[in-house]
Amino acid sequence: MSLSQPYCTVSDVKRETKSSDSELDATYIEAINFACRWIDSYCGRDFWFHDYLAEGSTYLVPRNRVIGGMAILPFPVVSVTGIWVLDKKSDVPADVYEVDSDDYLWTEDDPIITVEESEFGVEPLKQFLRISGSFGYTLDVADPTGTPPPTVPTAIRRSATLIAAAWSGEMSKDEIGLDGSRVEMMDSRIPLDAMKLLKPFKEVSMYAL
Numbered sequence: 001m002s003l004s005q006p007y008c009t010v011s012d013v014k015r016e017t018k019s020s021d022s023e024l025d026a027t028y029i030e031a032i033n034f035a036c037r038w039i040d041s042y043c044g045r046d047f048w049f050h051d052y053l054a055e056g057s058t059y060l061v062p063r064n065r066v067i068g069g070m071a072i073l074p075f076p077v078v079s080v081t082g083i084w085v086l087d088k089k090s091d092v093p094a095d096v097y098e099v100d101s102d103d104y105l106w107t108e109d110d111p112i113i114t115v116e117e118s119e120f121g122v123e124p125l126k127q128f129l130r131i132s133g134s135f136g137y138t139l140d141v142a143d144p145t146g147t148p149p150p151t152v153p154t155a156i157r158r159s160a161t162l163i164a165a166a167w168s169g170e171m172s173k174d175e176i177g178l179d180g181s182r183v184e185m186m187d188s189r190i191p192l193d194a195m196k197l198l199k200p201f202k203e204v205s206m207y208a209l
Helices: 010-017 022-043 154-167 192-201
Strands: 049-052 059-061 070-072 077-086 104-106 112-115 128-136 172-176 182-186
Touching (some): 010 022, 010 154, 022 154, 022 192, 077 104, 154 192
Antiparallel strands (some): 049 128, 059 128, 077 128, 104 112, 172 182
16 A cells, blocks of 8 residues: 555654654555545645646636635646636637636735636626646655645644544553553544644535535
8 A cells, every 4th residue: 555645754653653663664655645634635635736737627716615706616726727717617718718818817826816807707796717838736756646735834733643543543641540450452543633723624515516
């Protein structure tokens, strides 16, 4: 098994569990993969890179993320190469639907795209906003699939580490027994610190289209 779109590394988890035995690497990898996908599910979004640069490839922005002249994406913008407002979901992006590039603004690493002196559509939006470009967190050059993106939020990396460490079965804590002696107990619960870190990233509503 190998890491799949991880938000933390095996070394991160080893430091957390204080157990660097190489025989546990497979256990840590499995725990990291599960932890990262759980984070995606909990947050209603992911923290990876999204490439919509190929011809005909576009991201369909959920309607609840379009408010007047503002589109708030679930990930930061890396680049924008085109925006189209379509009447039907099945419409193919074409010049007639395209928003003039001089009319919209975006900033790299910011999730918001705005149009000046206009709107993407009448509120509530009944049309379909498609965007071409690249979004999310730029991948590691040397190991794009098995290493966390260098710009992944620190809170996401830390929460992934905490959850993976707990789910690895290698975290333990001392509890006081009835006789006053210390008893080592394994703790696989999701740490409260991880939940606190994830709270700002959780999508409150993701009504699709």
